[in-house]
Amino acid sequence: MKVDGRAILVAVQAFQFTVTGRDGAARRGELRTPHGVIQTPAFMPVGTRGAVKAVTHRDVADLGAEIILGNTYHLYLKPGDGLIARAGGLHRFIGWERPILTDSSGYQIFSLADRRRISDRGAEFRSHLDGSLHLLTPESVADIQLQLGSDIAMVLDECIATPAPEEATRVAMQRSVEWARRARQRFLQVRADPGAFGVAVTNPGQAQFGIIQGGTHPGLRSESVEATRAIGFEAYAIGGLSVGEPPDVMYDVVAHTAPQLPEDAPRYLMGSGMPDDLFECVARGIDLFDCVLPTRNARNGQLLTRHGPLAIKNAQYAEDLRPPDPDCGCYTCRHFSRAYLRHLFNSGEMSAATLNSIHNLYFYLDTMRQIREAIVFGSFDQLRLEFHQTFSRRPQH
């Protein structure tokens, strides 16, 4: 695919972040991408294989999502970035016109456990689909995402379990930095001359984010920030969290790391989290979130509300004609009762997953809307306090 230099210049300028308001360390911003503007802080629904599970793009857009996440590992394996590039890129292939972020595959490879082997070169693994052997390197992951044409690409990183000893964490962090350096170099080289690399660059305005690692060790996090910033990315993510550590540990790492990241770039906390995590991490300067929790829990029959989770299959809801959350404005809560949703879930109807996902996504997206508004009005701490007063991670109904 040929792209002329001027088109690249225009498109590259399409990525721009502006902080439009502050309330303590919380930031209100606007993130411009080639496929549109994202109001931050923002939550990004996860569409692993190019579709948010159990809902249509129409539902996702109606819910107000301004960006979704796709998974590089899964899309590389099936249907393949080559096919997607020939279709004109991921946006065109999946029929979603708004921004897309593609993750790095680092977490998916980490999850393969004994099916993968990490070396300085990259990650060798066996596909979860058919057992075939693959090698993903910092360079190939950059190429794949250039072919996918997401608006935001992530560098390949090495995730490790936490807690981990400082030395093992340091090795993985240093490898992630080295991979980030190679990924950035590749990204800039390919974008400058796609033909020389045989890569179809389907979105010349793609931005690439670096990822901060370092586990729960503040010193390593600082080292990772310094080294990754030195490489120079459009923006930075905090990785290696939400992998089992207690919330307070995560909050401490975020509080330590976020202020060291550039003021004029969005900060993305990868894979978090519970609804209360959104408040606590916005309070520590995070702008972007993604998490499978709202859609995965929906499929398991758990509805999230400001009063805590509601397990819809429970017998106590058999005759409960109230909506899941009487204060919620989502399609599901405006039309359906707990009794009906329980009936659908217990009958194995697919629409149970759809209606529960619509509610949970709305809950996350509406919470972010409230957070954005509160930051503008300087009332974020009050909203945060009110949220904690009613929300519990344990069922409360």
Added chain:
Amino acid sequence: MKVDGRAILVAVQAFQFTVTGRDGAARRGELRTPHGVIQTPAFMPVGTRGAVKAVTHRDVADLGAEIILGNTYHLYLKPGDGLIARAGGLHRFIGWERPILTDSSGYQIFSLADRRRISDRGAEFRSHLDGSLHLLTPESVADIQLQLGSDIAMVLDECIATPAPEEATRVAMQRSVEWARRARQRFLQVRADPGAFGVAVTNPGQAQFGIIQGGTHPGLRSESVEATRAIGFEAYAIGGLSVGEPPDVMYDVVAHTAPQLPEDAPRYLMGSGMPDDLFECVARGIDLFDCVLPTRNARNGQLLTRHGPLAIKNAQYAEDLRPPDPDCGCYTCRHFSRAYLRHLFNSGEMSAATLNSIHNLYFYLDTMRQIREAIVFGSFDQLRLEFHQTFSRRPQH
């Protein structure tokens, strides 16, 4: 539940059928029910357990469906008509404000094969859910539907496999007539004095349809019509078809039976059929259809188009960037390619079922819209001819 007499009178009058146009034996009509008007000929999407599979009510309404079908057998077993009545009836329980028809359970009981025993009293069967023993009688099926509060209730009938010997068919047909007589008596008695029967009548304007049986034997069909009309129902259905007989046999039975049914009542062909069946049976005077085919085939990856079915999982569609049907105006065809739909289906994404169902339902509902329009303009035979020229039941892509 108490209902005053005047309310019943008003509501009963809510059921009204007007033939507004004719083209040969094909009829264009308007069917008024307590929950709204249905333009006929109409196709009714099947929502067995109070939900059309894999789509939301919002999707179904957007597609233009004016009535959906619920299943008495399934709703009786779970969540139970008592619970639904306490919720205010099926419309309120499921959050669907337009008309609903509930079927008789006759076909479901027939499908239970060796798990059921039919006697003059009714049908004794073991639940497909938990093996519990149940008895459904003409009376109890009428009561259940009065509690569900559908706009159209069907009488319990006895379905048998076709082809069947005339004598066996006669026995089943005569039993269906006797059951129809008992069902009608019960329906009128309960509606006049629900309190005396302990039945919560949630829709005083419910209509009850009789069902014509008699297999593939014209003489028995005529006997069934005469006896069932003598009982007197708001309208009549043709049952016992689409159970495996060749299309021409079904068309002959419809051609023989439909003209014997009242001119001023809608005629409902139960459980049919393939897209070409819609044309052939409208041509023989049918006004209402239902069939699980569009939604069931969608879940199996079969998209129906005017050129025939398309099996989306096939390798030939891997890089096919055309919509399933380039001439189709549905959400799926306007936004997604065969290659993407194949990817979703082969990845096991639930939204594959949703997008395929939206297309197939649109195809059925849009076909009926075209049929209605053609009847008004006197061009139904031309539309029918054009349809047969392009449509095939075998894959054509």
